Amino acid sequence: MLPEVASDNLAKPDLKALFFGFSSVGLSGFGGVLPFARRMLVEERCWMTAEEFNAQLGLCQFLPGPNVVNLAVLVGKRQCGLAGAVVAPLGLLGGPILIVLILGWLYDLYGNLPLAQSMLRGIAAVGCGLLFAMAWRMGMAIKERWVFLPFTILVVTAIAWLRWPMPLVMLAGLVLSGGVAFWRLGRR
């Protein structure tokens, strides 16, 4: 079991609090909402300690999929069972989905205008830069880079150049890279 919510200062949310707590998180960020989730959970609403947050985040990061959505399900379940596991991600994504659909509808209406397209291209260029920056940060955070970055190069070759299907590349990559990691862990 994950550590129970036992410390004195912690509050326990009900379904409504889960929904609105995660709503505030979903709408507070542009892309990277995880820090806001941490702030809401640990500091503002005090539903868990920092250690509990890290432990729960660990599982969310271990599994594929959007971390913050996984986190909402996990927190929702721990606090309010199945209902919580449904309500928390709904709160997280509900508002942003609505906004995104409105933007999609606007794009349907005006997306053909050259000005709209060049504006979106400008945003995409920035998005591209943000992705390169993110890749750099993640790459630099890897220990024993000389062991593992060759796998990065292999993935880029397979995905960006050869256009192989990702599930196969990931499977092979997991076996190879995970195998190397397993070996390296044995040597430490």
Place this chain on the structure above:
Amino acid sequence: MSLVIDLYLEFTLLAFVAFGGATALLPEMHRVVVENHHWLDDATFTHLYAIAQAAPGPNVLVVTLIGWKVAGLPGALAATLAMCLPMSIAIYLLYDRWERFAGQRWQRAIQLGVAPLAVGLIFSGAALIAQSVGLGWAASALVVLTVVINLRTKLHPLWLIALGAMLGLLELI
């Protein structure tokens, strides 16, 4: 209706390999949606990515936009649900046992092994978008500027996005 089902199935599959988050899925989403099924063209895919970037909320919502453009509201909801449901179920079932296998050598090995793969995926996604945007001098400069500012300063990315939008409106990109 079969389009919505196809969307749902494709994105469910993607959900299982989304190591590194939805951002890492960009190249595969492009391969499936643009290259395989021809549901969208290259330019539209890039536009939708840009809208998802500029909109509040997690970037996973790019799948909502893709679903919307391919099959309207049912498509948007199907794609979103497909992307979020599998791992939500997994996490719901696994959380009790996490402590048991957290820290085990195989668990740590997977987590360590995934990291360079995710880096490769995100880099590939960035390269894909760069190619789609078209690397004129202005776009390239903007990309480089974004990388430098994002790595060196704590400036909120939204400012950079606003800058990109403005330069685009001025037809410089």
